[in-house]
Amino acid sequence: MTAALLTDKYELTMLAAALRDGSSERTTTFEAFARRLPDGRRYGVVAGTGRFLDALSEFIFDDEALAPLTAFLDSATLDYLRDFRFTGDIDGYAEGELYFPGSPILSVTGTFAECVLLETLALSIFNHDTAIASAAARMVSAAxxxxxxxxxxxxxxxxxxxxxxxxxxxxxxxxxxxxxxxxxxxxxxxxxxxxxxxxxxxxxxxxxxxxxxxxxxxxxxxxxxxxxxxxxxxxxxxxxxxxxxxxxxxxxxxxxxxxxxxxxxxxxxxxxxxxxxxxxxxxxxxxxxxxxxxxxxxxxxxxxxxxxTGSGAPTASMVYKLVEVDGLPVEKRSSRKESHGGRKAAVRLSRPTGTIIEEVIYPVSTPPELTDPSRALTVPLVRGGKPVAAPDLAAARTLVASGLRSLPWEGLALSQGEPAIPTRQVPMR
Amino acid sequence: MTAALLTDKYELTMLAAALRDGSSERTTTFEAFARRLPDGRRYGVVAGTGRFLDALSEFIFDDEALAPLTAFLDSATLDYLRDFRFTGDIDGYAEGELYFPGSPILSVTGTFAECVLLETLALSIFNHDTAIASAAARMVSAAxxxxxxxxxxxxxxxxxxxxxxxxxxxxxxxxxxxxxxxxxxxxxxxxxxxxxxxxxxxxxxxxxxxxxxxxxxxxxxxxxxxxxxxxxxxxxxxxxxxxxxxxxxxxxxxxxxxxxxxxxxxxxxxxxxxxxxxxxxxxxxxxxxxxxxxxxxxxxxxxxxxxxTGSGAPTASMVYKLVEVDGLPVEKRSSRKESHGGRKAAVRLSRPTGTIIEEVIYPVSTPPELTDPSRALTVPLVRGGKPVAAPDLAAARTLVASGLRSLPWEGLALSQGEPAIPTRQVPMR
The missing domain is CATH 3.20.20.70 (Aldolase class I)
Structure with a gap:
């Protein structure tokens, strides 16, 4: 079995509708992020990046995967899926990076058709692995x-x-x-x-x-x-x-x-x-x-x-949202589920001692001018459908360890509290 | 990949030690049960039986599975694994059956060698699937x-x-x-x-x-x-x-x-x-x-x-315990983790109206004399290594529905409470 059916039906029916009216070829960016950290947690740890890149290469609709889809998809959609390979670009936080509410841990750019298909697979992997790594890091610091x-x-x-x-x-x-x-x-x-x-x-x-x-x-x-x-x-x-x-x-x-x-x-x-x-x-x-x-x-x-089981938080509750269509920022406006439109990147500011003080999320088109020491969090993961970062568990372990060292002392407290650092969203100009 | 490595290292090192002193061939029974229901839940729903029987047929140590084991196992153990097929008997609750604290939802009998190898695989499947089905059944009754x-x-x-x-x-x-x-x-x-x-x-x-x-x-x-x-x-x-x-x-x-x-x-x-x-x-x-x-x-x-995620209870917390060796009941005596020795079966008693009133767990050798209407809960699943019950999702759905109808009214309350019915352990004579 390929990874192609580890997804929700609605992604394929949206694809069918978009192929029919031509909107499938619009250039889009989707972002994965968590609106909040679980219950009083002070930081999270991104994990799953390596597994996601592996799964992307297995996201292929072979005959076995296509067979059950013939029950509800038209032939144009089935033809599209038969030839499907993701050919877009993906940026994101490196595996092992700390994250906070709103951190754009994954940013997927390509046609609507190819981006929408990855929603469930990406979220399943990141929501699970990140939940476990985030709980485990607290145990590591407690030990x-x-x-x-x-x-x-x-x-x-x-x-x-x-x-x-x-x-x-x-x-x-x-x-x-x-x-x-x-x-x-x-x-x-x-x-x-x-x-x-x-x-x-x-x-x-x-x-x-x-x-x-x-x-x-x-x-x-x-x-x-x-x-x-x-x-x-x-x-x-x-x-x-x-x-x-x-x-x-x-x-x-x-x-x-x-x-x-x-x-x-x-x-x-x-x-x-x-x-x-x-x-x-x-x-x-x-x-x-x-x-x-x-x-x-x-x-x-x-x-x-x-x-x-993530010590009380078995999922990281990340979502995967459309933020840009053909260069136009888009946002949902339903109550309490606002998203920030536009393709974004992030940097983390620190004191000269290395203690982090703020995360800044900004439109890729307008990087902020920064005076404090800072580190870019958004790195290229996939270009033209090909992974450009090899999964590296040792590097991810090193990144978690340095991330924990960079937290202000209250960030390592096990008690319930606010995120260890604030996140600033730089608005679109 | 076969299912053989979906297990913990210690099962294979215990096997190595048991093969060496000959205890591997002793006849054993292991039982899977939950000491308690999650947090104030009033009943649980057994799920995973069909998946476990499927996985059992894939629990084979082929060359790919054996390769990493050569790093820590002796050749006698590797030879045993190469030829391994489970040849014992398994009884248990049918998929979709309600369960309560102590219910012996799985009972595995065979040599120590073949029973100990199944511990992690059985628990992973039952702990996950049962947690989900138990939460889902509450949603079904709420809907x-x-x-x-x-x-x-x-x-x-x-x-x-x-x-x-x-x-x-x-x-x-x-x-x-x-x-x-x-x-x-x-x-x-x-x-x-x-x-x-x-x-x-x-x-x-x-x-x-x-x-x-x-x-x-x-x-x-x-x-x-x-x-x-x-x-x-x-x-x-x-x-x-x-x-x-x-x-x-x-x-x-x-x-x-x-x-x-x-x-x-x-x-x-x-x-x-x-x-x-x-x-x-x-x-x-x-x-x-x-x-x-x-x-x-x-x-x-x-x-x-x-x-x-099991609505607050992502695992059913089932354990897999050795209860009988060559016909002798055995029990652990550590504080607060008592187990009841001896191979067991269970029946559920009800009023003539069908409302259940008690679960009785008894040594298989000494079935209790019952006056109330009762239903046997323990059914044969595997005989001589071969499944004797085909997975049947429709039958499992019917069993859950009838189980929910059989609960006393307070058993369907969503608030925290005691198990809907008491469980009686009939001691070994």
């Missing part, structure tokens, strides 16, 4: 340098899971449990063990936790992570060191009061001489509980549900 | 018989969107905007038009809404749905009828106070003689706003974000 492992695959759609692992990695997670994300994107695959493996070693005489640990260490070496909370944590830690010795890589605690248990387990490990054995915690962690564990002897956090 | 159109593809991952459309359809939605869901599952594809199409018809003299409507009617006929709120709703309705005549299929309102606008538009349409022209509303609708519009002249609701 203050400790390791984060994405393990939320089981809580979300099986392919959303792969994209979630990628988005969390962009935001600064160290690795993922997801094997397809490892295969597809080279993200480090990480893992420990489940309670089932310990319980599997149950006989008529009862549980045998040491047998389970022995099997794991025999197969995976003493550098492995043993899950110590299936029955009793203190006994579990004693069993773990008895089996693996003091060179054991790590123990994982997945339930209970993680702070209390981490301190107790750290003391026990140290007493047993396993001073180098690390502590991994997991179990319904989110950015708030990660932050709350900052003073406790935790080395790594395994994060599942909250990262894979 | 009280009016048409619901799923149009949330753009708010969620591009493949999650396809599964969302399917889950919403199972719950009782009439159709979806998603074309791949139409192709793959035969779900009716529906659609209207976007503001972009109206704004496309802008010239140096300004907007020309009538030109846009004319193009759409010329291409799609007067049965189409015209979007009337791009500029001004009253003018939009007047333009729509001027162009299409009084036989116009429908108008859509996508912003503003939908109830007020629907009443005003209904009056205007009736006055113009378009008494048969329907009103479609959309714009951040959820089950609460759908219910609030019950007294207004709305014919159809287009629902996006809230259905595709």
């Amino acid at each position: 203050a340098g400790r390791t984060l492992i994405e393990m939320g695959s089981r809580r979300t759609h099986e392919y959303a899971a792969v994209a979630s692992a990628r988005a969390a990695y962009i935001a600064g997670f160290t690795g993922t449990s997801n094997l397809e994300a490892n295969r597809r994107y080279g993200i480090p695959a990480m893992g420990t063990s489940a309670h089932a493996f310990t319980m599997l070693h149950t006989t008529a005489d009862g549980p045998d936790e040491q047998a389970a640990f022995r099997a794991q260490v025999d197969a995976l070496g003493v550098g492995t992570t043993l899950l110590v909370d299936t029955y009793d944590v203190t006994t579990g830690v004693a069993n773990a060191i008895a089996v693996a010795g003091t060179e054991l890589g790590a123990v994982r605690i997945d339930s209970g009061d993680l702070g209390v248990l981490a301190r107790r387990v750290r003391a026990q490990l140290d007493e047993l001489g396993a001073t180098g054995t690390q502590i991994v915690v997991s179990g319904d962690l989110d950015e708030f509980s990660i932050a709350a564990l900052r003073a406790d002897p935790v080395n790594s956090y395994g994060v599942g549900t909250s990262v894979a | 009280a018989g009016r048409t619901l159109i799923e149009m949330g593809s753009r708010r969620t991952h591009e493949y999650a969107a396809v599964a969302s459309a399917r889950a919403a359809y199972i719950a009782g939605f009439t159709g979806t905007s998603n074309l791949e869901a139409n192709r793959r599952y035969g779900i009716p594809a529906m659609g209207t038009s976007a503001h972009a199409f109206t704004m496309l018809h802008t010239t140096a003299d300004g907007p020309d809404e009538q030109a846009a409507f004319r193009a759409q009617v010329d291409a799609l006929g007067v049965g189409t749905t015209l979007l009337v709120d791009t500029y001004d709703v009253t003018t939009g309705v007047a333009n729509a009828i001027a162009v299409a005549g009084t036989e116009l299929g429908a108008v859509r309102i996508d912003s503003g106070d939908l109830g007020v606008l629907a009443r005003r538009v209904r009056a205007q349409l009736d006055e113009l003689g378009a008494t048969g022209t329907q009103i479609v509303v959309s714009g951040d609708l959820d089950e609460f706003s759908i219910a609030a519009l019950r007294a207004d002249p709305v014919n159809s609701y287009g629902v996006g974000t809230s259905v595709a």
Whole structure:
């Protein structure tokens, strides 16, 4: 299957209508942006750019895709789709860039026909990946340098899971449990063990936790992570060191009061001489509980549900709006859904220290005169239908890290608040 | 790509350890269930069964899947995976069945090796699809018989969107905007038009809404749905009828106070003689706003974000737990994460009127003696690795509809509350 049918019916019926009256060939610009950040969030992190560029190359209407469309499209529209390739230009924020309300994170220019077809695909990818990366970045800043492992695959759609692992990695997670994300994107695959493996070693005489640990260490070496909370944590830690010795890589605690248990387990490990054995915690962690564990002897956090579902904001609520037709700015005027007409670009101003102070969105035809230090946010992504920027996860990770460093201190607060910096819309002249 | 890598690394390292000490061949049963319903929900709707059975047949480790695994698995494990086919038995709730806390919606029996491998795939599919169907069913009951159109593809991952459309359809939605869901599952594809199409018809003299409507009617006929709120709703309705005549299929309102606008538009349409022209509303609708519009002249609701993200509960939080090993019940004992050991089945008791009163979960070896009317919930899905139940969306829709009718009246309340019926766990003898 190509990506062509990952779209809404109305885009194809609008295409049919536009082909019929000739408006399909008008030159248009569509912009993707979020009117607001989710619930009190102070910044967002753009993700999905690389996946969108990959999907664009698969956005082809082959016979399999065309077959169901014959039920409602005329032959002129079907002919158009059969030959369809996007041939326009796309600009946007680089993957990993911070964004704020109104930031034009994607700007698509071409004929109406080719631009309108990309609406759903672009929004699906950016809304999902950006939601995950935005939540994950808060966890990264809450973890203050400790390791984060994405393990939320089981809580979300099986392919959303792969994209979630990628988005969390962009935001600064160290690795993922997801094997397809490892295969597809080279993200480090990480893992420990489940309670089932310990319980599997149950006989008529009862549980045998040491047998389970022995099997794991025999197969995976003493550098492995043993899950110590299936029955009793203190006994579990004693069993773990008895089996693996003091060179054991790590123990994982997945339930209970993680702070209390981490301190107790750290003391026990140290007493047993396993001073180098690390502590991994997991179990319904989110950015708030990660932050709350900052003073406790935790080395790594395994994060599942909250990262894979955007920690309360599973979508970035971006929209894709027509802003220009044949050089004329256009705007919708319905109540509370205003858009700003005209093709735009953006820069971000900062103090000489690097702390950002304002985002300025301006018509491409009239760049503002700026006195503060500034950085252009809008970069070319596609020219004449061909990607000009190769997806680069390492670069995206670097960009997120420098973006977080550039925020004013209140921008990193986890509490609900206003966007970290204001956005100024420079009007069309 | 097969489905084999849509899983977590630890399942394969547990497999490696179990193969090494021989425990991989022990006979096990794993159960999937939700410890609780999301936030004050009163019932849930099982969805994903059909997709899980499809994915099971694609859960094959071909060379492409095995290649990245050579980095961390021994040759015995790789050999096992190369020949892997699930050969066990699976029971579970039928797709579309209601569920409550603890309901064993899936029960997988086979060797430890074959059961542990399915954990992430099963949970991903059920957690996602069930979350969507459970939210969608509340919207269906709130709509009280009016048409619901799923149009949330753009708010969620591009493949999650396809599964969302399917889950919403199972719950009782009439159709979806998603074309791949139409192709793959035969779900009716529906659609209207976007503001972009109206704004496309802008010239140096300004907007020309009538030109846009004319193009759409010329291409799609007067049965189409015209979007009337791009500029001004009253003018939009007047333009729509001027162009299409009084036989116009429908108008859509996508912003503003939908109830007020629907009443005003209904009056205007009736006055113009378009008494048969329907009103479609959309714009951040959820089950609460759908219910609030019950007294207004709305014919159809287009629902996006809230259905595709589970209306506040984007995952069903199901877990997949080992409950039996070689006939011995096993349980985890960590704080607040108790599981009930032993392979189980379930029945639902009702009054003679059909209103359900209790769910009873019992060890398969000791069915309870029941006096009230009851219905078995656990049905065979796979025997010896082969599906014995064909996915059937129509049957799932019927089951949801009858499930909603079977709830006590307070079970259909949209406010937060307790599960609609209690669940009784019959202990192992």
